[in-house]
Amino acid sequence: MKIVVIGGTGLIGSKTVAVLRQDGHEVVAASPEGGVNTVTGEGLKEAMAGAQVVIDLANSPSFEDKAVLEFFETSGRNLLAAEAAASVQHHVALSIVGIDRTHNGYFRAKVAQEKLIKASGIPYTIIRSTQFLEFLAGIADSSADGNKVRLPPVLFQPIAADDVAAIVADVALAAPRSGIVEIAGPERAPFNEIVARYLKAVGDLRGVVRDPEARYFGGKVEERSLVPLGESRLGRIGFDEWLRRSKAGA
Numbered sequence: 700m701k702i703v704v705i706g707g708t709g710l711i712g713s714k715t716v717a718v719l720r721q722d723g724h725e726v727v728a729a730s731p732e733g734g735v736n737t738v739t740g741e742g743l744k745e746a747m748a749g750a751q752v753v754i755d756l757a758n759s760p761s762f763e764d765k766a767v768l769e770f771f772e773t774s775g776r777n778l779l780a781a782e783a784a785a786s787v788q789h790h791v792a793l794s795i796v797g798i799d800r801t802h803n804g805y806f807r808a809k810v811a812q813e814k815l816i817k818a819s820g821i822p823y824t825i826i827r828s829t830q831f832l833e834f835l836a837g838i839a840d841s842s843a844d845g846n847k848v849r850l851p852p853v854l855f856q857p858i859a860a861d862d863v864a865a866i867v868a869d870v871a872l873a874a875p876r877s878g879i880v881e882i883a884g885p886e887r888a889p890f891n892e893i894v895a896r897y898l899k900a901v902g903d904l905r906g907v908v909r910d911p912e913a914r915y916f917g918g919k920v921e922e923r924s925l926v927p928l929g930e931s932r933l934g935r936i937g938f939d940e941w942l943r944r945s946k947a948g949a
């Protein structure tokens with residue numbers, strides 16, 4: 700089966716491409732450098748020819764509110780139009796748990812991406828994931844206040860990129876749900892505690908302050924804003940195992 704992975708060179712994209720190729724599928728790892736650009740439309744028609752499944756794992760180069768919204772809207776429109784023209788049978792996209800429960804610029808852009816998919820008429824599955832363990836460093840930096848990191852004690856359940864890629868590949872090969880599947884890591888703990896554990900493990904000397912008023916990328920978060928509320932599919936790699944693997948790979 701021919702599968703196109705948009706953002707096939709990214710963190711989740713490259714891992715998903717590897718899983719699918721291992722499984723014997725014909726996979727196009729699409730990215731601007733390889734001549735496929737969802738914002739300009741370059742190379743989309745050629746990439747889609749004969750594809751049954753398209754997995755959208757692209758990400759915006761800029762996280763600034765307006766830029767990220769423009770990216771996901773333009774990219775989504777161009778991609779879905781090219782898929783419709785090529786009669787693609789399953790569109791899979793990676794979104795984020797809680798995007799409609801917490802308001803920040805990035806989450807608003809992901810809501811816009813999901814709306815386009817739902818309105819496209821193409822059979823789809825949206826996978827809403829919790830934050831990647833690989834994103835903990837970025838979260839700590841974005842929540843830094845001098846030599847302290849301020850985070851709210853809300854529930855947090857990060858997932859390893861390897862688990863995300865395995866689930867994305869699995870979902871892409873199954874029938875379209877025309878709905879949302881939620882995925883999360885195997886361990887749930889307060890946000891501030893997980894980030895403190897991470898910083899300590901990597902020798903980052905910044906202290907984590909438990910601050911109930913601290914926001915997540917500018918958005919107010921409550922106890923369960925960032926974790927699945929209903930049934931979710933869980934990854935297998937816990938924090939310690941992920942750390943061991945990342946240190947071994949470093």
Ligand SMILES: NC(=O)c1ccc[n+]([C@@H]2O[C@H](COP(=O)([O-])OP(=O)(O)OC[C@H]3O[C@@H](n4cnc5c(N)ncnc54)[C@H](OP(=O)(O)O)[C@@H]3O)[C@@H](O)[C@H]2O)c1
Pocket residue numbers: 705706707708709710711712729730731732735736737738739755756757758759760774793794795796809827828829830831834
């Ligand atoms: N971070 C999290 O915790 C989290 C949680 C849940 C869901 N997600 C979602 O997961 C998805 C994948 O994230 P990631 O961290 O794997 O992303 P990433 O590592 O930043 O990779 C982004 C990919 O998108 C490609 N790309 C950028 N602009 C493009 C364009 N105009 N046309 C085609 N491809 C383009 C990049 O290509 P180049 O390599 O050429 O730049 C790269 O392959 C995102 O949609 C994100 O919203 C993230």
